[in-house]
Amino acid sequence: MNELEDRLRSALAREQPSLDFTRRVLAQVQHSRQDRVNSWKPWAAGCVAASLLIGGFGLAGIEQRRDREEVQAAHSQLVRALEITSTKLQRIQRKVDGINQ
């Protein structure tokens, strides 16, 4: 090894940072961890909101389908009742026609 290299090793020997460097790094790491937690919160809130919305729409959909089925059933019952009524009315009409003749 030559003299210049020796001098370089000496000139470029490791230097230490200031005394509170480690404390500042740890504080920054802590801060960044907190930031990540905070940045997760709106995201999570968004997810929860989206889940709630989807759930809400899902419930509304089920509700609507149930209503439709009930209307359908009521409609069918009404048609059936009208058919029965119509048959009875026809029968009565025939009897009345028979009496008149």
Place this chain on the structure above:
Amino acid sequence: MVFSLAYHFLRDRAVAEELAQEVFLELHLHQKRIESQDHLRYWLRKVTSRRCIDQTRRRRFRQHVSLADAPEPFVWMPLTDPMLKQHLGQLVAGLTEVPRMILILRYQEDLDPAEIAELLEMPVATVKSHLQRALALLRRKLTATMGGEFE
């Protein structure tokens, strides 16, 4: 190691500490990728070197005079050991980014040219050539300053 690399490269304690903090913060974010002590050391050197070079190129926060263009000292005077050390540090700081980082990795971290080449992602021959040219330049400058011969 991290601060010292940054300090010798940037020659500014405050900026070096700021850069070292950023490196440790990045380490905190990527800690799961670190597989061993050796990998950690490699990772820290690599990220610090990259950040130092990038920062200097991006901000040009210090106006460096090219070492080749730097004026010779006005008066010849014998340098005491601490003065020589400081003068040598200034001469290293006057080198352009890549040779400067190569010298620091070689003489602070005691890495061989192959290890430096891997860290800086360049051919070994390029590292050796930068090293030789930088040493020759420093030798010439020191000889001119001190009046003697540096081997």
